[in-house]
Amino acid sequence: MPTHKKIDIESANLLNKDSHLLRQFLASKTHKRVQSPLSRPKLSQSDKDILIDLAQMVEVEPYDYLQVAHQAYLLTLEPYFVDINIYIKKLIENIAAMAFETDGSCAMTKQEILQRLEQFHHQAEPIFSDIPI
Structure with a gap:
């Protein structure tokens, strides 16, 4: 009730x-x-590292959703992938799934991915604005 x-x-x-x-x-x-x-669980160092990797993938110009999806898929093959935060894991899997539609209908824009990444850093200062590539 x-x-x-x-x-x-x-x-x-x-x-x-x-x-x-x-x-x-x-x-x-x-x-x-x-x-x-x-309370949001604290992110481990490997969680933070993988978020930075994702942000760097997305920042590559010109933005190509197939390339980003492929790189996200490669992250799922890493041995540490099983130990990362479940929400980060789901985000990576969603990004990797973008490659299955050849017309790009399920592709996330660069801004959408960056907004979802930013949710993990709501209390900390944004790390995505000046990332060296």
């Missing part, structure tokens, strides 16, 4: 006698509530 967030705790207290299981349930529920504030 979105309007009554503590209904599970109140129901457990009302329907059950004081017992070990009730105290364990209440402790687990209050523990989950303490941990629940959504």
